[in-house]
Amino acid sequence: MISLKSKTVKDLLREMTALFKENGAEDAALDASLILMRQLGFSRTELYTKDDYCPDENQMRKIDYWTEKHAEGCPIQYLLGKCEFMGLTIKVQDMVLIPRPDTETLVETVSEIIKEKSCKTGLDLGTGSGCIAVSLSSLNKGLKMTASDISLRPIFIAEQNAKDHKADINFVLSDLFENIDGKFDFIVSNPPYIPTEVIPTLEKNVKNYEAATALDGGKDGLDYIRKIIEQAPSYLNPGGLLAFETGYDQREAVDALFKAAGYKNINHKNDLGGRHRVSWGFV
Numbered sequence: 001m002i003s004l005k006s007k008t009v010k011d012l013l014r015e016m017t018a019l020f021k022e023n024g025a026e027d028a029a030l031d032a033s034l035i036l037m038r039q040l041g042f043s044r045t046e047l048y049t050k051d052d053y054c055p056d057e058n059q060m061r062k063i064d065y066w067t068e069k070h071a072e073g074c075p076i077q078y079l080l081g082k083c084e085f086m087g088l089t090i091k092v093q094d095m096v097l098i099p100r101p102d103t104e105t106l107v108e109t110v111s112e113i114i115k116e117k118s119c120k121t122g123l124d125l126g127t128g129s130g131c132i133a134v135s136l137s138s139l140n141k142g143l144k145m146t147a148s149d150i151s152l153r154p155i156f157i158a159e160q161n162a163k164d165h166k167a168d169i170n171f172v173l174s175d176l177f178e179n180i181d182g183k184f185d186f187i188v189s190n191p192p193y194i195p196t197e198v199i200p201t202l203e204k205n206v207k208n209y210e211a212a213t214a215l216d217g218g219k220d221g222l223d224y225i226r227k228i229i230e231q232a233p234s235y236l237n238p239g240g241l242l243a244f245e246t247g248y249d250q251r252e253a254v255d256a257l258f259k260a261a262g263y264k265n266i267n268h269k270n271d272l273g274g275r276h277r278v279s280w281g282f283v
Contacts, residue, residue: 007060010051012036016067023071024203031076035066038080073204086135090161096154097214099131103190105271106245107132109278110188111139113241119185120144123235125176125228126191128214130158130169136188137167146184148174150213176224177231186241187232191224193217193247221247222257229257233283243280251276 007015013032020028037047039062040055055063066079077083077098082091085099086107092098114122114136120143124133127147137145147169149155155171162169172179194215199207206215217223225244232242242263246254251268258266263281271277 007054008051009036009040009042009047009053009055012055012063013047013051019067019071023073025070031070034076034080035063035070039063039066073208075205075209078209085131086138088131088135088138088165090129090131090134091157091164092129093153093157094209095211096157097128097190097210099129102271102277103132103245105269105277106188106190106243107135107139109269109280110186110241110243111136113243113280114140114143114186117185117239117241119241121182121184121186121237122146123148123180123184123187125187125189126150126214126224127158127171128154128190130154130161130167130171132188132190133158133169134161134165134167137162137169138165144168144170146170146172146180148172148176148180150175176227177235180235183235183237184240185237186243187228187236188243189224189228190245191217191228193221193225193245193250195219195221220253221250222253225250225254226257229254229261229263233261236283238283240283241280242283243278245277246279248275248277251279254279 016032017029020031025031033047039059070076070079075098077092078094082089083098086104090099122145124147127133127149130147133145133147137143147158155173159171174180192215194217196216196219199216255266258281266281268276269278
């Protein structure tokens with residue numbers, strides 16, 4: 001992908017950035033910088049103060065491999081094994097959904113509500129990397145969180161993130177509520193909500209690398225949301241909160257599901273892009 005002949009960091013930054021742009025990367029220059037920093041052991045400052053440095057052959061082979069993988073669509077977060085979320089460094093691996101800024105809107109919204117309601121216990125359904133549960137625990141000291149996922153691999157990663165950030169979270173292997181016991185003051189979820197027919201149209205870095213089970217919400221994208229809304233009242237304390245991240249065009253459909261199930265004070269919030277992102281209601 002990148003010629004193994006002697007090149008300076010400055011040359012590599014230019015060539016890698018151009019290649020990533022050609023392949024549709026949103027932050028091509030940043031991605032090139034992150035790869036070089038990791039493989040060379042440079043700080044961001046050193047990347048520019050030592051831009052005349054020529055990596056040795058072993059370093060170049062690693063840079064070339066990561067460059068090729070990223071140009072093919074592998075997300076930079078999977079290559080680095082981490083991402084930033086709510087000011088926290090969150091570990092990720094392939095087949096574990098990469099936390100996104102949209103989900104920060106969900107965390108911020110839920111955190112505001114549970115502070116106001118003095119909630120003590122919460123459940124994060126489909127925790128993935130654990131970013132929601134870990135962030136809520138970090139923002140709300142003393143909160144007792146349970147987090148579940150249908151697969152062991154995400155739970156393993158989520159447990160590492162909880163340990164890294166000293167979050168006391170009980171992790172449960174469960175298909176939605178299957179193995180969940182007790183009741184909670186709130187339930188939060190970023191469930192799969194993309195309609196099945198839309199999955200093939202997603203960017204290659206999403207459809208080819210992220211777990212389909214974390215994306216595919218069925219024919220109308222609402223399969224999991226529908227089930228959770230129907231079952232959650234049995235696991236919520238009186239007045240308990242249920243909050244979701246949803247698709248930008250799903251507000252009316254989710255409203256209708258909440259209303260049909262008897263939820264109260266149904267509300268919404270847009271993301272930073274001004275599109276609908278979070279829906280919630282109370283039992």
